[in-house]
Amino acid sequence: MRRRRPLLVRGVAALTVAVLLATCSGCEARVYGNPGDPSEGPRRSVVPEAPTDATPLAPPKPTAVAFDDVAARAERARAEAAERGAEVAFRVLDRQTGRQVAVGDSGLATASVVKVFIADDLLKRQPDLSPADRKALEVMLRASDDNAAEEFWNRGGGDAIVERVAARYGLGATAPPSNGRWWNTVSSTADLVRYYAKLLDGSGGLPPERANIIVNHLAASTPDGIDGYPQRFGIPDGLPGEPVAVKQGWMCCIGSDWMHLSSGYVGADRRYVMVIYALQPSDDATARATITDAIRTIFPGGRL
Numbered sequence: 403m404r405r406r407r408p409l410l411v412r413g414v415a416a417l418t419v420a421v422l423l424a425t426c427s428g429c430e431a432r433v434y435g436n437p438g439d440p441s442e443g444p445r446r447s448v449v450p451e452a453p454t455d456a457t458p459l460a461p462p463k464p465t466a467v468a469f470d471d472v473a474a475r476a477e478r479a480r481a482e483a484a485e486r487g488a489e490v491a492f493r494v495l496d497r498q499t500g501r502q503v504a505v506g507d508s509g510l511a512t513a514s515v516v517k518v519f520i521a522d523d524l525l526k527r528q529p530d531l532s533p534a535d536r537k538a539l540e541v542m543l544r545a546s547d548d549n550a551a552e553e554f555w556n557r558g559g560g561d562a563i564v565e566r567v568a569a570r571y572g573l574g575a576t577a578p579p580s581n582g583r584w585w586n587t588v589s590s591t592a593d594l595v596r597y598y599a600k601l602l603d604g605s606g607g608l609p610p611e612r613a614n615i616i617v618n619h620l621a622a623s624t625p626d627g628i629d630g631y632p633q634r635f636g637i638p639d640g641l642p643g644e645p646v647a648v649k650q651g652w653m654c655c656i657g658s659d660w661m662h663l664s665s666g667y668v669g670a671d672r673r674y675v676m677v678i679y680a681l682q683p684s685d686d687a688t689a690r691a692t693i694t695d696a697i698r699t700i701f702p703g704g705r706l
Contacts, residue, residue: 467496467674467706469503476505479699488682488692492700493591495675497599507591509575510679513651514546515594515663516587518616519567520554522601525612526570527558543619543649545628555584571597571606585653591677594665598675602667620666621647635690636664636678640697643705645670656681660689664697668706 476492483490491506512519521539524531531539542550555563561578564587568576573593579586600606601613608616627633631652638646648666665677680693698704 467494469496469501472700473503473505475700475702476503479696480505482699483680483682483692483696486682486688486692487684488680488689490693490696491591491677491679492696493595493677495595495599497602497673497675502595504591508679509588509590510663511585511651511653511656511661512587512589512594513585513653513661513663514548514551515589515649515651515665516564516584517542517546517551518597518620518649519587520551520558520563520584521616521619522606522608523558523563523567524554525615526566526608529609529612539615540619541628543616544623545626546633546650547628551584560584567597567606568593571600573597585651591679594677595675598666598677602672617647617667617672620649621645623648623650632690635662636680636693636697637666637668637676638664639694641668641701641704641706643703644668647672652686654686658683660684660686662689662693664693674706 472494479492480490489506489508491504491508491510493502493504493507495502521543524535524539528535538547538550538553541547542554560582563584564576564578567573571593573589573596575588575590576593576597577588579588597606601608601616604610604613623633625632625634633650635652636650637648646666646668648664650665651661651663653661659681660683661679661681663677663679666675668674668676678693678697680689680696682689682692684692
């Protein structure tokens, strides 16, 4: 992916935070395990074939997480991150019971997570994609290709994409970027959890067979982005014992901070929707470790 230095606007509903310079890109993660020793150097992303038998819209199975314990550990993870100088926000939803746990909720820039909105809007408007568009959509969601995102963003009307998705899903804290750059779209952990939940249950207006396209690509995402940036921070590296379908995002140089955002589904039945956000004045490797360590604190043992 090419590097950019965008203007960032952070906000929830009517709250708009300062516009700052940043570098943008986005990322995803594979379903299981450790992809390899980082000392071996950057790995080339290979986009796998789309799974043909995945059924992400299947009803959740009767398994559960002790949310009282999650809430206490999430507060501890937030405090530990604060000791490192990092701001962390976390939210998880049990789709079966409707129960949520949230700490440190705030407005955030979506970075490459907005590519899920871009894909949703494209599939809503154009259910029959050309072979070239299907391939571009695949690489955008699995390997976070910025070029594909730019093409679909411009073709779909830019800011109007975010406005349409926010209206269909009822995302009150989600707004288009102030400068027309897709990576500066703003949202919140609450809105992102709401989006992912409604994508699966169909209440956001995208038919199940098209929602499946998005979720299946997220479940087959690559260990590295198309530009070689590590894509397993946060949820996937923090929960190596669970299958995940995740869209990642990051930005550099928000002031002196790195921003990382990890979002999506956890569990073989996609029962849990999870979002974690971190902002830290550090180098990229330290910032990735902080957001991953927060998930490990919340879910010790690498499982729900």
